[in-house]
Amino acid sequence: MSVKQSALPRGNTRENNSALTKKVVLRTLAYFCLLLACFIALLPIVSAFTVSFKTAEEYSTTNAMALPQNWLNFSNYKQVWEGNQPSQSLLRAFATSGLVVVIVVAVSVMMGSMLGYVLNRFSFPGNGLIRNLFLVATLIPGIAMQVTTYQIMTDLGLVNTLTGYIILMSGTDVISIYIFLQYFENLDVALDESAVLEGCTYFGVFFKILLPLTKPAIITVAVLKGVGVYNEYYNANLYLNSGKYYTVSTALYSFSGPYKSQFNIICAGVLLTLLPPLIAFLVFQKQVYAGLASGSVKG
């Protein structure tokens, strides 16, 4: 932009000055709006952060926004990490959620990449039908079907089992298939052709040649699906409610019982649950943004 400015004819200096002032004012306004937006985005989280360091006494006597006396008071964190009973410890919930996330992500990546490969590389009667079956499924709001899905899960004896919850969460989602489909579209078919001419099977082409090349798509699907499954609470609450298994979400949900409105303790739990998505986001920022974009085109 600055290059453009200097390229303009140097006419009336006063006019240039007023244009410059206008530009500075607009820039300042822009920064002001962005800072305000960041303030609003951060305020609820930061206030939860500050209150999590307060002792019970401090919490009941000081204003909610007053800073804690001791920033190193980790007693609330210790409390939620260990829990009143072992079943409510966040440590255990993290282990459960970790297991669920790893399995569901692995299954989603395998299913998405395999189906993407089949639909993109092979023509067969039914190719279009399969694509349309998945496309129409996006029109049916899954949330509307939770009543009958619950009944099916009951019939299969999968309610209150970790296996059942994992199978339900791995249930085909169009976004991962779509991301792989798009990715295979951009992988040159000459790769497959030469491998097949050299005697490689189709299975070999997929596992040895194409799958290693889809690493960026795998990361995108893994991060999006992983964060989604980690944050999921509706199904976890419905299908794992015997008190035997707690995911991070349902463990957090159960806090409202023992800790009622002791937000100093609850917020320590809230902050701990925010860490994994925050770290994943900081490390894989690019893939998160790219994945969102491809997810939005699916329509």
Added chain:
Amino acid sequence: MTTVAAHSLRRRKRINWQKILLIVTFSAVPLFLLALFTYVPFAKMIKFSFFDMSYTKNKGYVGINNYLKVFSKSEYVGAMLLSLYYMAGAVVQLALALFFATLLSNGIKGGGLFKGIIFFPFLVNGIAIGYIFKFFYTRGFVLDTVLQSLGIPLEKLPYWLRDQSINNWSLVFTSVWKYCGQNMVLFIGAIASIDPTLYEAATIDGANKWQQFKAIILPGIKTVFMLNLILSITGSLSAFEPAYVVGSMGANGTATFFIKIHQMAHVNNKVGMACAMAMVLMALIIVFTIAQRLFFRYVMKDADNTFNSKANKAKTLW
């Protein structure tokens, strides 16, 4: 000559078997799960909506009675109308997202940091959002303290989650807080794909920023904008998260239609009725989706659904 042809025929036949094996093994599991968790429950939902039944007992066929009940009880119609709050919120959210996306696409210093901060709420756990905002809205806590420091006395402030004249707006705000950044990221992506020489040409022609926004950015992101609008509006129809986690399962008149379905099925155990309600919700969502798609297929003339268009001219290798 004939031996070569026969050989190649044999070879092709062998490859075909391998191809069939691969197609079947690679697509069986996803298709099975798609049927199990989408099409079977869908068929059952249609059937159950005509029965008076619970999870364990079926008291018989009742025709369209369940549907009539949905529309005759003001309780359900009122719950449906609550989605208007969320639609209004969705419009504000899209406008804000577009505004910030435009600002951030103008080479602002620290843009990546602003973008990350505004986006982060999208990744926050829903239950965590529930607690964060209960704390935020509690009388005399975070929001009230901020407003008091701006000079508004506490007596003039409402109970944000209890006062029925305002509590639905409080919940809508939590939804805007969560999703605005996500929409913004999508808009930034769309704006980045606009040919940069267009701005240069416009600058040389003397167009100011507002004119550039209207003439270049808006048309350039039309498709993404419309898709987001559709998703936000249909999302508003099935809104439940804010009322479920922040509004304590729809207390104080914040129960959206979805919350009513949930309670009907899992609290009152009336599965038939819940299925009829879910059918109504789905019909509404489909009507809205189709209406908006038609609108921008015929009015905007470029509703390009990539997935579908690729399905129609499936470009395959083998």
